[in-house]
Amino acid sequence: MSSNEIIDRALTQARNLQKTIGDAVNQTTEQMKPLIQQSLSQAQDLQKTLNEHTVKASGTAQEAATKALGHLAEFMRLGSEALRASSDQTRQMAERMAEQSRKTAADAAQSMGKTPEDAAP
Numbered sequence: 001m002s003s004n005e006i007i008d009r010a011l012t013q014a015r016n017l018q019k020t021i022g023d024a025v026n027q028t029t030e031q032m033k034p035l036i037q038q039s040l041s042q043a044q045d046l047q048k049t050l051n052e053h054t055v056k057a058s059g060t061a062q063e064a065a066t067k068a069l070g071h072l073a074e075f076m077r078l079g080s081e082a083l084r085a086s087s088d089q090t091r092q093m094a095e096r097m098a099e100q101s102r103k104t105a106a107d108a109a110q111s112m113g114k115t116p117e118d119a120a121p
Helices: 003-024 029-057 059-084 088-109
Strands: none
Touching: 003 029, 003 059, 029 059, 029 088, 059 088
C-alpha cells in the first residue's frame, strides 16, 4: 500500500471515529452503547493503519503517530469501561472518548504531514 493510500485511509478512519463517538454523546445511554461498540471497532482499524504508518515513518512523523496510538489506546480503554458502566458513568466516559478521538485524529494527521482540520469529521 502506498504512503498516500495509508494517509487517506487513516484520515478517513479518524474522521469516522470522531463522528461515531460524537453521535454517541448525543444519545441516551441505551442508544449510546452500540455506537461505542462501533467506535471501538473503528479504533482497532485505525490502530492497524497507524501501526503500518509508524513502521514506514521517521522522525517527527513517527513520534506523532506514536502519540496518536497512545491517545487511541486510552480511547479503547475508556470504551471498554463505558460498555460495563452505569448510565451516568457511560455518558462521562463517552465525553472523554470524544476528546481522545480528537487528540488521536490531530496527532494522526500531524504524523502524516497534514493539519488537524484534515482529519475533522
